[in-house]
Amino acid sequence: MPKRLSHQVDLNLLELFLAIYGSRNLTAAGKELGLSQPAMSRALTRLRHAYGDRLFIRQPHGLLPTPFADRLSESVHQALDIVRGTLQTPMFSPATEKRVFTLAMSDISEQVFLPGLADRVAALAPGVQLRTSQLQGKALREAMADGGVDLAMGHLRLEPEGLQSDRLFTARYACIARQDHPAIRGKLTMANFRQLGHVVSTGSITGHAHVLEGILASKKVGAAVALRVGHFLSIGRIVAQTDYIATIPRTLAATFEYAWGVKMYEPPMRLPPYDVSQFWHERFAREPGRVWLRSVVRELFAR
Known part of the structure; x- marks a missing residue:
């Protein structure tokens, strides 16, 4: 089995190699890394052992890298840049992102x-x-x-x-009916709510249908569902052209008032709010x- 990479060389040694390669001086590289001369000498020995090459040769005016060290420097630069990149927080730039x-x-x-x-x-x-x-x-x-x-x-x-x-x-429900509904005088009453046919949506991914059908079917209310549709968006036009009423999210009721000319009413009983x-x-x-x-x-x- 091959040796684990961490048993052969570590990031500290690679950074030390680049510091020596850049300065060509063991003392100067040690100051850059905050290491003593003996610690630098020991680390350089470990590097030489790991790569099987002297890496740097002493000269009167400093250290001279071997040809192997010259080739190694570019790879080490790239490797450390990749590792540093993994530690940086990724950015999202809205103006340029696709x-x-x-x-x-x-x-x-x-x-x-x-x-x-x-x-x-x-x-x-x-x-x-x-x-x-x-x-x-x-x-x-x-x-x-x-x-x-x-x-x-x-x-x-x-x-x-x-x-x-x-x-x-947190939002609330509202009721809608056509503007000139013959049974509604000023406000929607509980009698209106019980007697008029209701339009409900059953195909939505929301939790509204379950809640609203439960309220309509309760003993306290006992209102009749006259029409079930697959989408809430079809309710506005249906209510605008019939005598049916509907209980829907208030935000949607406001858009239907503008789009279809229906009238929005307060429900005649307390309905539970819901979270969006x-x-x-x-x-x-x-x-x-x-x-x-x-x-x-x-x-x-x-x-």
Whole structure:
């Protein structure tokens, strides 16, 4: 079996070799390294033994490297530069970086957060591209672990093992109905809430559907679900053109007011608030690009 490298030569000896090679003087190299003359002599003996070459020959005006030492110096320089590089903190330069980040986002997050995030990333990092994914459950966790998904964002039901998170803000629900709804007079009442048909989304990666359907089906409320759809984004237009109502995240309701002309109402009962967070895998907690992306998200949306 070959000897382990650390048993043949160590980094201290390589740095000592370069100090001697640069100064051509054992005393001067010792001062540079903070070593005494005897310590330098012992270290040089170890170097000569490791490489099987005298390395330096004494001359009246200093030390003269052997041809082997001349050849060795370039390799040692490169080797130590590589080792130093492993100790330096990697940098992410937004202005010059070219990279694609994949974000796991629900349709709600795409509607509410992605425009602002895309605009900020384009301004700070014009070579960076964003793409979204709607992976769920185990597939999402695996993609985050292997680096296929860089960041997940929203009100997501994710098992915490292996993941880290940053709560951005706590949000509330709101109800929406069409502007001229014949059954609603001024405010949405509990009677309205029970009697009118509700539109709910069942296909989102968020935890909203589970919570909201549970509330509608509870004995205290007993409201009927009239229509189930696969995406929250289709709810705005449906409500605008029917007598159905919907309970959705307030941030999304505000965009629907602008886009579809629906009216936003306070729910007639107390609904639980929910947290919107960003999630990442612990493997990539210190990776500079992902750290930068999380900081942009936090700056834009944490409140």
